Amino acid sequence: MSLPKGLETLARRLNRPVIFWMAALIIMPLGLAGAGDWTNILEDGIHDPANEASAFLQNPHDSLSKFPSASLGNKVDWVKALDDGLLDPRFYQEGGANFEIINPNDERASAAIKKRTFRAVDFDIIMENTGTMPFVRFPHLAHTKWLTCVNCHPRIFLPQKNSNPITMSGITQGKFCGVCHGKVAFPPLDCMRCHSVPRKASSKLR
Numbered sequence: 001m002s003l004p005k006g007l008e009t010l011a012r013r014l015n016r017p018v019i020f021w022m023a024a025l026i027i028m029p030l031g032l033a034g035a036g037d038w039t040n041i042l043e044d045g046i047h048d049p050a051n052e053a054s055a056f057l058q059n060p061h062d063s064l065s066k067f068p069s070a071s072l073g074n075k076v077d078w079v080k081a082l083d084d085g086l087l088d089p090r091f092y093q094e095g096g097a098n099f100e101i102i103n104p105n106d107e108r109a110s111a112a113i114k115k116r117t118f119r120a121v122d123f124d125i126i127m128e129n130t131g132t133m134p135f136v137r138f139p140h141l142a143h144t145k146w147l148t149c150v151n152c153h154p155r156i157f158l159p160q161k162n163s164n165p166i167t168m169s170g171i172t173q174g175k176f177c178g179v180c181h182g183k184v185a186f187p188p189l190d191c192m193r194c195h196s197v198p199r200k201a202s203s204k205l206r
Contacts, residue, residue, distance in 0.1 A: 037075070038059070038060035038061045038064065038065075038075065039060070040059055040061075041054060041057050041058075041059050041060070042054060042055070060074070064076050066086075067081045067086060068080040068081055068084065068086075070186060070190075071190065072186055072187050072189050072190050073182075073185070073186040073187050078185075079142050079145075082145055082146075089145070089146065101120045101121070101122050101141065120140075120141055120144040120145045121140050121141065121144050121149075122140065122141040123140050123141075124137050124138060124139050124140065125137075125138040125140070126138075126197055127166065129166075130195060133191070133195045134192070134195040134196065134197055134198055134199060135195070135197035135198075135199060136194045136195055136196070136197065137194070137196050137197050138194075156176065156179050157176070164176065168188070171188050172188065177194075
């Protein structure tokens with residue numbers, strides 16, 4: 001789910017994400033009410049119903065309805081779908097790799113990274129520069145089940161503490177998390193999905 005084109009364009013041109021978020025507060029309840037409800041391809045305003053080829057395309061409901069539902073974006077909880085075993089991503093183009101989850105503090109980690117033999121790393125980063133909002137938990141495991149380290153580091157995020165000045169303004173303009181979220185991953189409208197750590201709980205997580 002995204003903002004109407006006019007509002008999104010205005011927010012970006014004015015560089016005032018407050019417009020984005022004000023509109024999001026209005027639109028988000030509509031998205032929450034429509035979980036799992038997809039528009040027919042011939043009625044989505046994107047595909048040309050006059051083009052005979054459009055009739056041969058698979059409708060979203062036919063391909064997505066059996067996956068766990070989400071309220072926003074393409075209305076599929078892809079992380080849960082993976083955890084539930086409904087998806088089986090190929091680790092390498094040629095296949096044949098074994099899935100392994102490691103912790104970067106494990107003595108095997110450095111060797112595994114050099115050999116590119118691991119698939120996922122399991123550790124969280126708690127981001128505390130969130131104003132009055134709850135802190136953000138970034139789960140590496142949910143991301144590295146899909147992506148390798150080089151997808152994000154160092155081009156999008158420097159792999160060093162306090163080296164990335166992440167802001168919601170930047171995210172809504174397609175930077176930082178916004179490189180994927182709002183495009184191929186759930187949009188940054190589901191606030192509490194990322195802002196999931198109560199501020200008082202921070203000291204217990206260190």
